Amino acid sequence: MKRTVKRVLELIVILMILSFFTFLLMYLAPGDPAEKRLVSQGVVVTKEVLDAERERLGLMKPFFIRYGEWLFGVCRGDFGVSFKDDMPVGPKLLAGLANTLQLAGASMLLSLLISIPLSIVAAFRKNSIADHIIKLFAFLGNSLPNFLISVILMYFFCIHTKLFPIIATGSLQGLLLPALSLSIPISGRFLRQMRQEFLMQISQDYITGMCNRGVKRRYIVGNVLYNSTAHVLNIVALQVGSLMTGSVVIETIFRWPGIGKLVMDSITARDYPVIMGFVLVMGTVYVVINQLVDVCMGCLDPRIRMESEGHHDKA
Amino acid sequence: MTKRKQLLIRIIICATVAGLIVLATMFASFLAPNDPYATSAAAIRQTPSAQYPFGTDNLGRCIFSRVLYGGRTTIGATFLLVAISFVVGTLIGMLCGYFGGIADRLLMRIADVALAFPQMVIAIAVAGILGGGIFGAMLALGITMWISFARLARSHTYSMKNQSYISAAILAGKSNWYIITRHIFPNLLAPLLTNGLTQIGVTMVGISGLSFLGIGVTPPTAEWGAMINEARAYIQLSPWAVFFPGLAIAVTIIVFNELGDLVMDYREM
Numbered sequence: 085m086k087r088t089v090k091r092v093l094e095l096i097v098i099l100m101i102l103s104f105f106t107f108l109l110m111y112l113a114p115g116d117p118a119e120k121r122l123v124s125q126g127v128v129v130t131k132e133v134l135d136a137e138r139e140r141l142g143l144m145k146p147f148f149i150r151y152g153e154w155l156f157g158v159c160r161g162d163f164g165v166s167f168k169d170d171m172p173v174g175p176k177l178l179a180g181l182a183n184t185l186q187l188a189g190a191s192m193l194l195s196l197l198i199s200i201p202l203s204i205v206a207a208f209r210k211n212s213i214a215d216h217i218i219k220l221f222a223f224l225g226n227s228l229p230n231f232l233i234s235v236i237l238m239y240f241f242c243i244h245t246k247l248f249p250i251i252a253t254g255s256l257q258g259l260l261l262p263a264l265s266l267s268i269p270i271s272g273r274f275l276r277q278m279r280q281e282f283l284m285q286i287s288q289d290y291i292t293g294m295c296n297r298g299v300k301r302r303y304i305v306g307n308v309l310y311n312s313t314a315h316v317l318n319i320v321a322l323q324v325g326s327l328m329t330g331s332v333v334i335e336t337i338f339r340w341p342g343i344g345k346l347v348m349d350s351i352t353a354r355d356y357p358v359i360m361g362f363v364l365v366m367g368t369v370y371v372v373i374n375q376l377v378d379v380c381m382g383c384l385d386p387r388i389r390m391e392s393e394g395h396h397d398k399a
Numbered sequence: 400m401t402k403r404k405q406l407l408i409r410i411i412i413c414a415t416v417a418g419l420i421v422l423a424t425m426f427a428s429f430l431a432p433n434d435p436y437a438t439s440a441a442a443i444r445q446t447p448s449a450q451y452p453f454g455t456d457n458l459g460r461c462i463f464s465r466v467l468y469g470g471r472t473t474i475g476a477t478f479l480l481v482a483i484s485f486v487v488g489t490l491i492g493m494l495c496g497y498f499g500g501i502a503d504r505l506l507m508r509i510a511d512v513a514l515a516f517p518q519m520v521i522a523i524a525v526a527g528i529l530g531g532g533i534f535g536a537m538l539a540l541g542i543t544m545w546i547s548f549a550r551l552a553r554s555h556t557y558s559m560k561n562q563s564y565i566s567a568a569i570l571a572g573k574s575n576w577y578i579i580t581r582h583i584f585p586n587l588l589a590p591l592l593t594n595g596l597t598q599i600g601v602t603m604v605g606i607s608g609l610s611f612l613g614i615g616v617t618p619p620t621a622e623w624g625a626m627i628n629e630a631r632a633y634i635q636l637s638p639w640a641v642f643f644p645g646l647a648i649a650v651t652i653i654v655f656n657e658l659g660d661l662v663m664d665y666r667e668m
Contacts, residue, residue, distance in 0.1 A: 098515050106524075113528045227653045229604045231611045231624065232645045235631050243635045329519035329608075336612060337631075348612060351527035363524045370517040 164357040180343035191266035199274035207282035225272020234265035314385035321377035424470030433461035435468040444637040453643040469621035488548025496556025526614040536615040597659035
């Protein structure tokens with residue numbers, strides 16, 4: 085119970101730091117937001133207009149009051165209005181996030197479907213030809229940047245063979261290629277780490293015992309999978325960051341209307357409130373997922389719980 | 400023993416290839432057959448030929464020359480960033496581990512918090528707001544890069560501090576500066592250099608990725624990620640304009656990653 089309270093407090097502190105950092109970033113950003121806003125709306129900038137605009141946007145107030153007001157708004161879901169078209173930022177982010185979640189979920193599913201069976205094969209047939217091929221694929225996927233992979237895939241599947249549409253519309257067919265390009269680098273990392281984890285399980289005494297007793301292969305695989313659930317979950321959580329970054333790149337390439345494409349458009353338009361919202365939303369999702377996985381790992385695997393508690397006792 | 404030797408040979412081969420790539424980009428001005436920035440209306444999107452070994456792009460610029468010069472940007476920026484992070488991180492880590500105290504706890508807390516955020520998401524926002532330029536991209540990536548060096552240096556320094564040879568040096572009346580530079584730093588160098596080597600591939604992906612998104616280098620500058628981004632618009636007309644910079648990125652990153660892996664294996668044996 086005490087640990088749960090401590091975790092929640094920790095989470096709140098980290099989120100506060102994130103919000104402060106985000107606000108500071110915009111505060112330090114080069115250029116005057118009032119001027120940027122007027123210019124982007126095509127208004128002729130004079131000193132009077134500029135001052136009036138600054139007053140209206142609340143830019144004349146001291147830093148901490150502005151931060152407080154902004155944070156208060158954010159907590160109620162009010163991310164301010166976009167500089168570009170005066171629309172509220174919150175719904176824009178939400179719509180983008182929904183599309184991104186679709187893409188990210190599909191890629192994660194695809195990565196798991198690729199990497200779990202392959203890493204089991206690689207681990208159970210260590211040093212076979214299959215293992216070497218899988219290792220090579222993992223190494224390539226891990227090394228190649230995702231923008232290169234998606235441009236290559238696009239060339240072969242959209243332009244060369246015309247199997248898929250270039251611009252990914254909402255259809256399932258449009259989703260497949262972006263999801264695939266996002267999942268190849270992630271599968272590469274999954275394969276590497278899962279193979280390692282499964283190998284470690286296989287080297288344990290209980291597996292040797294099962295083999296000696298002549299237990300069927302599929303039961304052994306089941307046991308290995310069951311016992312490495314917590315570690316696999318951790319491996320998955322480690323890739324949430326690259327899933328986010330990857331989605332920015334892939335959404336830009338395939339014009340998928342997610343939050344990543346939204347932020348790249350906003351960067352081009354210098355639409356600061358949207359960029360702020362993006363950092364805040366992505367940062368929050370990332371931090372919360374990591375904390376949740378930490379908690380889940382303890383629930384799934386008593387060994388980890390005991391380790392971390394023992395660790396706390398020592399400290 | 401033979402396995403160790405085998406590994407050593409593979410490291411030497413990999414290091415040679417890596418060295419050749421770095422040399423080729425360093426001497427780009429001697430190797431490039433054409434001016435990488437000279438546009439030519441007469442030679443738009445030409446297929447690879449003797450005059451243009453990798454063909455030309457949409458503006459008639461020689462892709463081979465641009466790949467060489469682009470490597471200078473990508474590899475140069477990567478090395479500079481890793482080197483700066485190495486120096487800053489190691490210094491902070493050594494001082495924190497050696498002296499301890501409030502500064503140590505504060506800095507390590509900052510490192511923990513910085514690692515709690517998605518690094519590339521922050522980097523995209525920072526680079527985007529700073530608005531183009533390779534230094535903006537480097538700064539954006541450097542915010543979190545020093546941490547791995549600092550943590551590594553700190554933990555090694557911390558465990559070394561209680562060794563008897565350090566106590567002996569203290570009893571011999573050596574200054575803190577002397578102990579850090581003569582006893583601690585040389586012992587740290589091997590693990591830190593290995594870490595630096597593994598960071599090269601990641602940093603290269605980061606820098607070329609930001610440039611690909613258009614928030615790294617500014618357009619006329621040759622850079623691999625930016626070149627791919629420019630050329631993907633007309634990929635159906637001239638695939639070679641994407642293929643060669645892509646190949647350059649892929650080979651370079653693979654070589655450096657493999658080198659990092661091999662050195663790590665070698666040190667663990």
